Amino acid sequence: MTIRHFPRRLLLSGLCGLLLAVAAGPGRAAAVADGLSWLARAGTAARNVNYTGTYVYSGAGIAESARVTRVHAGGGDAERIESLDGARREIVRRGDEIHYFFLDSKTVRVDRRVSGRSFPDIVPANGAALAAHYSIEAGQTDRVAGRGVQVIRLRARDDDRFSQEIWADLQTGLPLKLRVIDSQGEIVEQIAFTEVSIGERLSPKQALPSRRAGYAGWTVHNAIVSDPAVGGQPLVEPKSLPSGFRRVSQVSRQWPGQDRPVIQSVYSDGLASLSIFVDPDLSKLAGHEGYSQRGALGVYSRSLADRAVITVGQLPAAALRKVAESLSIGAGR
Amino acid sequence: MKDVSALMDGELDPKLARSTIARVEDQDELRAAWATFHVIRDTLQGNAIGPSRFIERFHDRLEQEPVPVAPRWRIPRPGPGALALGGAGVVLMSALIVWMSGAHRDTRRPVDAPVPVPAAVANRLNGAIAVEYAMGHRQLNPAFVVDDFARSSEVRPPASAQEAAK
Numbered sequence: 001m002t003i004r005h006f007p008r009r010l011l012l013s014g015l016c017g018l019l020l021a022v023a024a025g026p027g028r029a030a031a032v033a034d035g036l037s038w039l040a041r042a043g044t045a046a047r048n049v050n051y052t053g054t055y056v057y058s059g060a061g062i063a064e065s066a067r068v069t070r071v072h073a074g075g076g077d078a079e080r081i082e083s084l085d086g087a088r089r090e091i092v093r094r095g096d097e098i099h100y101f102f103l104d105s106k107t108v109r110v111d112r113r114v115s116g117r118s119f120p121d122i123v124p125a126n127g128a129a130l131a132a133h134y135s136i137e138a139g140q141t142d143r144v145a146g147r148g149v150q151v152i153r154l155r156a157r158d159d160d161r162f163s164q165e166i167w168a169d170l171q172t173g174l175p176l177k178l179r180v181i182d183s184q185g186e187i188v189e190q191i192a193f194t195e196v197s198i199g200e201r202l203s204p205k206q207a208l209p210s211r212r213a214g215y216a217g218w219t220v221h222n223a224i225v226s227d228p229a230v231g232g233q234p235l236v237e238p239k240s241l242p243s244g245f246r247r248v249s250q251v252s253r254q255w256p257g258q259d260r261p262v263i264q265s266v267y268s269d270g271l272a273s274l275s276i277f278v279d280p281d282l283s284k285l286a287g288h289e290g291y292s293q294r295g296a297l298g299v300y301s302r303s304l305a306d307r308a309v310i311t312v313g314q315l316p317a318a319a320l321r322k323v324a325e326s327l328s329i330g331a332g333r
Numbered sequence: 334m335k336d337v338s339a340l341m342d343g344e345l346d347p348k349l350a351r352s353t354i355a356r357v358e359d360q361d362e363l364r365a366a367w368a369t370f371h372v373i374r375d376t377l378q379g380n381a382i383g384p385s386r387f388i389e390r391f392h393d394r395l396e397q398e399p400v401p402v403a404p405r406w407r408i409p410r411p412g413p414g415a416l417a418l419g420g421a422g423v424v425l426m427s428a429l430i431v432w433m434s435g436a437h438r439d440t441r442r443p444v445d446a447p448v449p450v451p452a453a454v455a456n457r458l459n460g461a462i463a464v465e466y467a468m469g470h471r472q473l474n475p476a477f478v479v480d481d482f483a484r485s486s487e488v489r490p491p492a493s494a495q496e497a498a499k
Binding site for chain 2: 057059062064066079081082083087089091093098100111113114115118119191216217223253264266273274275277294295297299301310312313
């Protein structure tokens with residue numbers, strides 16, 4: 001996996017944002033400075049503190065709750081996310097290794113984390129760089145899951161991305177609530193703890209699968225991930241990306257029952273992200289192309305030459321479509 | 334495959350265990366399954382958290398195994414075959430309908446489909462694709478982690494192994 005760091009000019013743009021805010025007035029400047037400070041705190045907390053709690057995701061008219069436990073130990077971290085609604089699912093992550101346990105269908109899927117952060121670990125280490133694409137400021141204090149929180153507002157500077165609001169725990173900085181908002185001010189997605197314990201001394205065993213044995217008869221699915229094969233199929237490159245989006249990883253995934261790999265390229269502005277999947281099995285589209293959306297996540301599928309290309313991302317529909325339609329087959333690498 | 338997993342869990346009687354071991358030694362796909370189950374068990378039994386060599390070990394094991402075994406991933410297609418999907422298929426279709434109905438409610442600035450196709454067919458196919466790839470992108474959000482790929486999958490050797498067996 002190749003990781004590209006965000007350029008320093010984005011950090012500079014964060015400072016520029018602060019300077020602009022200073023020019024706008026002392027009150028606004030203080031709110032911006034507070035926002036950047038809280039953003040840094042929120043990012044640090046999610047990467048360092050232990051927590052266990054229940055959160056609820058809501059978007060597209062659905063709500064789903066899950067219990068999450070995250071433990072840091074021995075220089076690494078692990079988490080277990082257990083669905084509480086619908087089919088019984090358990091996600092166990094150790095570092096970048098992910099095991100999905102589908103308890104009803106007795107299936108394990110082995111995968112590797114490639115697409116970055118997830119709630120509540122949502123703020124990048126260089127949070128100030130986000131100021132180039134989001135207007136950041138601290139809002140009011142509030143209460144979430146019985147704890148005092150500070151609201152951090154990240155207003156998109158263009159229509160190519162959603163705005164976001166983060167409720168950060170006053171004591172630790174851990175994000176306890178996230179709201180994704182479109183340009184009309186409508187909430188497209190929300191995820192929030194309903195109860196949480198932070199900073200507890202948790203045993204690493206608490207982040208292990210709840211089921212430790214008895215996997216007789218289970219089906220194993222390997223989503224093998226590796227760096228893309230050099231000299232293989234040409235890569236698909238987007239000619240148009242929202243400003244600030246950079247490629248942060250590119251991997252080759254082996255879908256089951258399919259000999260040729262699927263290439264996944266992940267792009268991000270540091271907060272929102274999108275994946276472009278290039279699937280050599282064009283028959284999956286069966287001649288049909290189009291767009292669908294769930295919560296903040298849009299999916300746009302289309303054919304390109306003899307491949308299926310699926311663009312998935314937390315972007316407004318028009319922005320996602322623009323990316324998908326700008327794709328062309330590159331020279332390969 | 335069931336016997337291999339049961340063997341690892343110590344749930345086979347000695348006679349069946351011996352015959353299963355012989356089959357594992359003899360069949361590429363069972364050897365691959367044996368290796369995979371071990372990787373999973375290693376991970377499940379690991380109490381210490383820290384940088385692990387799971388992927389490296391996994392690849393090492395795979396390199397030793399000539400034929401990886403993976404479930405077949407089927408995308409539901411329109412036509413009479415859809416009727417044969419059975420109960421699991423109904424569940425899958427329900428999930429997709431929920432997905433798409435959510436999409437209609439949630440897409441506040443709808444984007445025209447670039448290719449005009451019958452709505453029901455397009456929605457179902459796009460929904461299936463959406464479910465698969467959304468999980469690949471939002472890997473740790475349970476709302477996007479669905480096991481329909483498991484419901485619609487079947488274990489079979491890849492095409493290359495089938496051809497080799499002829």
